[in-house]
Amino acid sequence: QQPVQSPQAVILREGEDAVINCSSSKALYSVHWYRQKHGEAPVFLMILLKGGEQKGHEKISASFNEKKQQSSLYLTASQLSYSGTYFCGTEIGKAGGTSYGKLTFGQGTILTVHP
Amino acid sequence: DTGVSQNPRHKITKRGQNVTFRCDPISEHNRLYWYRQTLGQGPEFLTYFQNEAQLEKSRLLSDRFSAERPKGSFSTLEIQRTEQGDSAMYLCASSKLALAKNIQYFGAGTRLSVL
Numbered sequence: 432q433q434p435v436q437s438p439q440a441v442i443l444r445e446g447e448d449a450v451i452n453c454s455s456s457k458a459l460y461s462v463h464w465y466r467q468k469h470g471e472a473p474v475f476l477m478i479l480l481k482g483g484e485q486k487g488h489e490k491i492s493a494s495f496n497e498k499k500q501q502s503s504l505y506l507t508a509s510q511l512s513y514s515g516t517y518f519c520g521t522e523i524g525k526a527g528g529t530s531y532g533k534l535t536f537g538q539g540t541i542l543t544v545h546p
Numbered sequence: 547d548t549g550v551s552q553n554p555r556h557k558i559t560k561r562g563q564n565v566t567f568r569c570d571p572i573s574e575h576n577r578l579y580w581y582r583q584t585l586g587q588g589p590e591f592l593t594y595f596q597n598e599a600q601l602e603k604s605r606l607l608s609d610r611f612s613a614e615r616p617k618g619s620f621s622t623l624e625i626q627r628t629e630q631g632d633s634a635m636y637l638c639a640s641s642k643l644a645l646a647k648n649i650q651y652f653g654a655g656t657r658l659s660v661l
Contacts, residue, residue: 433588463650472550472637472652473589480646518588522648532577532648533602536588 436537453519460524462502550653571640
């Protein structure tokens, strides 16, 4: 089942912050975040394994709440280059602690940053 | 490290024709995935390989679709008797499972247009 992302679209001015949420009804092994610009490949941003870790990548960070099966992506002090569509990809866990391997993606959040 | 390579980048075909796409993964990546993406949607899983073994195939995938990875390196995706509904971007990704992290890196995709 596809994870649900919110909001569907965000418009920012440079320097503003944004949060993108991803929610699943399944028990997750990991959450992956990607950014895709028009006509290009999805670019990997970060992966979060179950355990509630939070990771950072420059001014982009993310958290994963294993109990709620929710992840959030935080973009601070946004730059023009942050514009694009953000996808979360969820990996379902198997009994025994491994995963199925495939990613199930949300419908995406379109982020637009204006000067 | 040259990244995931896909050929051709664009393919235009007539309904009923067969098409084949190729994916060259990042060297030493033992997992290879095929996804399909339509406009405004996230990538949708089709199938994946670990080395030369096809481990999973989406139940949504028609029998007209077949994929191979004969020597555990490059992979081909063939669509027989194409239909207009097959028009989409076909994305390939590869990964090397390390420390329980299955980070998938995507190629730029093959855009298929069925007339």
